Amino acid sequence: MPALAFALDLATSLDLLAYSPPGWGANLLRGLANSLKIAFGAFGLGLLIGIAGAYGKLYGGPVLRDLLAVYTTVVRAVPELVLILILYFAVTDAVNQLLVALGQPRIQLSGLVAGIAVLGVVQGAYATEVLRGAIQAVPPGQIEAARAYGMPPVMLARRVTLPAMLPFAIPGLANLWLIATKDTALLAIVGFGELTQETRQAAGTTKAYFTFYLAAGALYLMVTLISGTLFRRLEGWARRGQPSLRGTAS
């Protein structure tokens, strides 16, 4: 009777995944929401660091360029898990020592803030390289034309360089976003209640490991699929001025 057993199994699984207790659905969705918050925050922070880092590497003085080289090399060399542990504990510690020195009470860094900060720093290192490459791919004549017409540097970046480099950056940035969503799982190690942590808890309590990890996998997959669609649209928009490689058909 494997069919019957499977049906029973499915029924209990669905019960376990129900939104309200005794189902664990709400916990998983809360975990997912936390994961997405961190991913958004880290990706956004990474973009800001990346833009600054790319400009620093391209136009900065020798000292700045060296510092940025150290940053991108170290961050990309050390496993993210180790970085998270270092940054999470070291940063919390440093903040608290500072607070104590100032005569303020100690704080517990919120998992959300710490997660965004730590993953943002990691994302920033990769984004620096993605954006540096993309900016270098912009035909220099377009930047020169903007200078020749008197655009000040910030306007030039905002109106010409950044939009013009977008088509070259988006594939790399889409990868970084997906990595950000999955790297949030690493924060389970410091006990932050993101999707993987919530899943572990549910699975450990109910012993229904297969059900919960499968459900979590499905949620991550869903995020990836939706992101893929959004990034395809964004890329289409960013490439609006460029003929398709397939010719004029599309």
Add this chain to the structure above:
Amino acid sequence: MTEIAEHPARRPGAATDEAIRVETLHKSFGALEVLKGVSLTAHKGDVVAIIGGSGSGKSTCLRCINFLETPTSGRIVIAGEEVALRPDGTPASRRQIERLRSRLGMVFQAFNLWTHRTLLENVIEVPVHVLGVPRAEAVDRARGLLARVGLSEKADTYPAFLSGGQQQRAAIARALAIEPSAMLFDEPTSALDPELVGEVLGVIRDLASEGRTMILVTHEMKFAREVADHVIYLHNGLIEEEGPPEALFGAPRSDRLRQFLKSVG
């Protein structure tokens, strides 16, 4: 903008009808001295053509006028306003450079339109964002300019979907949109297929005949002879010979120029 003409840093004695004046311009790239003391003046309404062999420094000279290259030494006066330089030759004020640039319409050999913007967006970009012209007004003017260069139909097309000749005509419209006090052309037809050269030269001829001030670097000798008021032959970073086109092309004095003219046909 009248502020250019009213600027206090006016050279004493400079004739007010001088649009561009370059004095003893030197420019080196490392050890390579590309310009060895070039002086030229473009009066308002003048078309000054610069001719010369490849590598003689024509582009460098043009680019120094709006500080796309920083001169090693020399002085540059635009519409009576001298560009303030530090002792090391770099411009003292970025804002002054930007303000002067925003009144010099530059047209490049490779067009250099912004590919993520339509032709109309290319043409209104500088008026709206650099010069602060209200958008509706800029759009009206841009449509007029695109019509003038024969591109009304293409206003909403992106540059990459157009021929080189169309792109260059749009680039000229972009230069006109800033109401330039002078236009700088760097070999505007050199990147074009032969059959597209005529349409671009036609537009430039029109502009010359309506009294625009321009400095034109070109390899089109027949065209230079036809539109220029003054021709400069540059050789190895120095002005070898200059004068009215009839004299330069009709009766060249130096051997080098004679040879050059023979070699370009």
